[in-house]
Amino acid sequence: xxxxxxxxxxxxxxxxxxxxxxxxxxxxxxxxxxxxxxxxxxxxxxxxxxxxxxxxxxxxxxxxxxxxxxxxxxxxxxxxxxxxxxxxxxxxxxxxxxxxxxxxxxxxxxxxxxxxxxxxxxxxxxxxxxxxxxxxxxxxxxxxxxxxxxxxxxxxxxxxxxxxxxxxxxxxxxxxxxxxxxxxxxxxxxxxxxxxxxxxxxxxxxxxxxxxxxxxxxxxxxxxxxxxxxxxxxxxxxxxxxxxxxxxxxxxxxxxxxxxxxxxxxxxxxxxxxxxxxxxxxxxxxxxxxxxxxxxxxxxxx
Amino acid sequence: xxxxxxxxxxxxxxxxxxxxxxxxxxxxxxxxxxxxxxxxxxxxxxxxxxxxxxxxxxxxxxxxxxxxxxxxxxxxxxxxxxxxxxxxxxxxxxxxxxxxxxxxxxxxxxxxxxxxxxxxxxxxxxxxxxxxxxxxxxxxxxxxxxxxxxxxxxxxxxxxxxxxxxxxxxxxxxxxxxxxxxxxxxxxxxxxxxxxxxxxxxxxxxxxxxxxxxxxxxxxxxxxxxxxxxxxxxxxxxxxxxxxxxxxxxxxxxxxxxxxxxxxxxxxxxxxxxxxxxxxxxxxxxxxxxxxxx
Numbered sequence: 001x002x003x004x005x006x007x008x009x010x011x012x013x014x015x016x017x018x019x020x021x022x023x024x025x026x027x028x029x030x031x032x033x034x035x036x037x038x039x040x041x042x043x044x045x046x047x048x049x050x051x052x053x054x055x056x057x058x059x060x061x062x063x064x065x066x067x068x069x070x071x072x073x074x075x076x077x078x079x080x081x082x083x084x085x086x087x088x089x090x091x092x093x094x095x096x097x098x099x100x101x102x103x104x105x106x107x108x109x110x111x112x113x114x115x116x117x118x119x120x121x122x123x124x125x126x127x128x129x130x131x132x133x134x135x136x137x138x139x140x141x142x143x144x145x146x147x148x149x150x151x152x153x154x155x156x157x158x159x160x161x162x163x164x165x166x167x168x169x170x171x172x173x174x175x176x177x178x179x180x181x182x183x184x185x186x187x188x189x190x191x192x193x194x195x196x197x198x199x200x201x202x203x204x205x206x207x208x209x210x211x212x213x214x215x216x217x218x219x220x221x222x223x224x225x226x227x228x229x230x231x232x233x234x235x236x237x238x239x240x241x242x243x244x245x246x247x248x249x250x251x252x253x254x255x256x257x258x259x260x261x262x263x264x265x266x267x268x269x270x271x272x273x274x275x276x277x278x279x280x281x282x283x284x285x286x287x288x289x290x291x292x293x294x295x296x297x298x299x300x301x302x
Numbered sequence: 303x304x305x306x307x308x309x310x311x312x313x314x315x316x317x318x319x320x321x322x323x324x325x326x327x328x329x330x331x332x333x334x335x336x337x338x339x340x341x342x343x344x345x346x347x348x349x350x351x352x353x354x355x356x357x358x359x360x361x362x363x364x365x366x367x368x369x370x371x372x373x374x375x376x377x378x379x380x381x382x383x384x385x386x387x388x389x390x391x392x393x394x395x396x397x398x399x400x401x402x403x404x405x406x407x408x409x410x411x412x413x414x415x416x417x418x419x420x421x422x423x424x425x426x427x428x429x430x431x432x433x434x435x436x437x438x439x440x441x442x443x444x445x446x447x448x449x450x451x452x453x454x455x456x457x458x459x460x461x462x463x464x465x466x467x468x469x470x471x472x473x474x475x476x477x478x479x480x481x482x483x484x485x486x487x488x489x490x491x492x493x494x495x496x497x498x499x500x501x502x503x504x505x506x507x508x509x510x511x512x513x514x515x516x517x518x519x520x521x522x523x524x525x526x527x528x529x530x531x532x533x534x535x536x537x538x539x540x541x542x543x544x545x546x547x548x549x550x551x552x553x554x555x556x557x558x559x560x561x562x563x564x565x566x567x568x569x570x571x572x573x574x575x576x577x578x579x580x581x582x583x584x585x586x587x588x589x590x591x592x593x594x595x596x
Contacts, residue, residue: 036401043396046389047410050470053425054417056436060428071436114321121318126307133319140330142581146528146550147574150557150566151333151340174325191306198308207308233418235532236550240558251420255536258424268428275421282416287409298479301517 054279061273079269087257087273091266092245096253097277099165100232103249104281106169107231108224115175115223119182120208124194134183140176145237153240167241168249172231177300178223184299185219186212222296225289229282250278334574340567347561358568367544368552368569375548378462379526385466386522387515390473395503397474398481408478415471419532426464427537450538454545457538461546464537465530473518480514481507513588520584527576549573 056074061084063077088094121127122134145152152171161167189212197211213220235251242248245256257274260266286293309315341359344352362368397407414422429435430448438448450456484507492502508515531550534540540547540555547555553573557566 036399039396039400040403043393043400043407046393046396047407050411050414050467053422053429053467056429057421057425071440074436114325117318118322121315123306124309125315125318126305126310127312127315130315130319133323137322137326140326142574142577143330143334144524144528144577146531146553147570147577148330148333148337150553150563150570151336152329153557154563155329155333155336170325171329174322174330179322187306189306194306194308204309204311204314229416233420235418235420235535236554239535240554251418251532254420254424258427258536268434271424272428275424278418279416279421282418283413286413286416290409290412294475294479297475301476301479301514 054276057272057275060269061276063269065267065269077269083269083273084277087270087277091257091260091270091274093250093253093257093274093277095246096248096250097281099247100250100278101281102165103168103234103238104228104231106165107172108227110169110173111175111178111227112220112224114173115178115182116208116213116220118179119186120204120212122179122183123186124204124207134179137174137179138176140174145171145234149237149240152237156241163242163244163247165247168234168238171237172234175227178227181219181223181296181299182216185216188299189215218292219296219299221289222292222294222299225285225293226296228285232282250274254278337567337570337574340564341571343564343567345563345567347563351564354564358565361565362568362572370544371547371549371552374458374544374546375527375550378458378465378530378548379523381462382465382469382526382530383519383522385462386469386473387518389466390470390477390518391503391508391515393470394474394477394481395507397478399499408474412471412474414468415475417468417471419468419529420536422464422468423533423536426460426467426533430460452542454542457542457546461530461533461537464533465526468533469522469525473522476514476518477511480511484510516584516587520580520587523580524577527573549576 059074059076062080063083064079088097118137122130156162156167156171161170193211193215197207202211233251234249238249239252239255242252248256254271254274257266257271261268261271340351342353342355344354344357393411397404397411400407429437430441430450432438432448432451435448441448448456450460488506488510489502492506497505527548528550530548531554534546534548534551535554538546540551549569550573553566553569556562556569
């Protein structure tokens with residue numbers, strides 16, 4: 001009998017909380033859960049699966065021949081320095097990495113600047129048709145690279161930009177996603193702050209530099225990481241438009257290394273060294289800036 | 303009345319918008335319009351364009367190898383989307399439930415967000431290499447003869463697995479945010495009612511996460527159609543015997559192996575219709591289910 005009353009009471013409390021929306025019950029909740037060893041075990045298994053292929057790549061990149069046909073072969077070798085040096089210097093991977101870095105930085109900085117300008121106009125200016133312009137920009141989400149790379153190839157060659165840094169940066173500069181995220185963030189800045197700035201007679205330039213940007217640091221870092229990962233990981237467009245090795249990016253450089261393996265001139269350990277090198281920059285940025293990155297994703301979905 | 307619209311210089315506003323609009327028009331809208339136009343022409347390198355009306359579209363309608371590429375892409379997308387959603391949802395749930403080390407587990411499964419598809423493809427190629435792969439021995443010990451350089455269905459499965467692997471990170475990022483937004487009191491109510499863990503996931507969390515899951519289904523579908531070119535190019539080159547020749551790879555080959563820019567443009571238009579339909583569906587679903595998230 002008392003059990004039933006207890007139950008009803010707890011149940012009532014719980015329902016009340018669900019209506020009020022209290023979310024600070026973490027500690028009592030977790031204490032009540034059972035079987036955490038099982039959860040850990042399953043997580044370990046899944047994490048191992050997700051990390052395993054890259055672990056193999058790292059191990060192989062330290063070996064002489066890169067032949068790893070069984071699990072006991074997974075002890076790291078001693079050729080790490082030699083392999084990475086050979087990939088970077090002898091097979092031009094340093095050059096590919098530099099080109100990728102140049103491309104990504106130009107895309108990130110360029111996109112960030114022109115997207116901030118557009119978002120400022122869309123949020124803080126009282127002008128006609130600006131919603132229409134916003135829709136016009138948003139509509140470009142329907143036009144990803146894969147549906148326009150054939151005519152884009154023709155256009156870039158008509159412009160005489162083939163095989164250049166311009167070809168792999170300028171077409172990426174307009175970004176519906178970035179403008180959208182910045183707009184959402186600007187709309188979340190309290191109007192009182194904006195109106196105070198207006199009363200103080202702050203002009204648009206000073207407003208952007210002294211009010212908006214300091215209040216948007218996290219989001220600006222977050223979108224920069226999203227844009228960097230996006231630009232760095234591009235494969236199809238550089239493959240199509242860049243045809244000299246000197247200007248090639250790391251993603252396509254990997255394909256060139258792989259071609260040498262198929263041709264029998266190269267061992268797999270160098271391809272894996274190249275793969276690890278190509279993974280490092282976006283991975284490092286993501287881990288370093290994971291907090292602003294995750295916060296920015298939260299804005300994107302709203 | 304409070305407002306954010308504190309400036310009203312029309313010329314200033316226009317100048318601020320010019321760069322984004324200009325790049326959009328020149329490098330996004332114009333090439334798309336040009337693809338529509340070229341789809342009615344016979345065109346290629348150094349050849350004069352020749353107007354052929356709907357001939358390219360008729361070619362695609364009657365071409366059986368294009369039909370199988372369409373079917374293959376739909377199957378591919380279905381498997382990738384289902385695989386990514388199920389695995390990511392389960393991993394997310396485990397991270398949500400675990401009592402310690404959450405941050406560590408989270409970063410260990412979301413890192414593939416940063417993984418370049420080309421790297422993912424090459425690492426898979428090596429790990430599952432029919433003669434050199436580390437996993438080849440163990441897999442063959444189970445009784446599967448790994449021969450995906452020659453076996454079409456096996457090659458298809460390898461590309462699907464690599465594509466799923468790369469996309470898990472992105473999905474967990476969104477799912478964990480949605481799952482953490484479920485009010486704890488709801489979880490507690492379910493626990494007091496004696497609802498088991500797994501049923502709590504299926505009957506409590508999944509319905510509340512519906513808007514996020516719809517968003518991810520659409521994003522993953524677009525990824526499966528357009529973001530997987532590197533996997534096919536590096537793992538199988540569309541083979542063996544077109545077993546992995548999905549639409550985006552087929553389009554690339556049409557343009558840059560056969561140099562039929564006319565037909566390739568027609569195929570671009572078809573892909574545009576695929577994106578457009580997906581976006582419309584997403585928009586509709588978001589409207590319909592948005593009250594859940596609010």
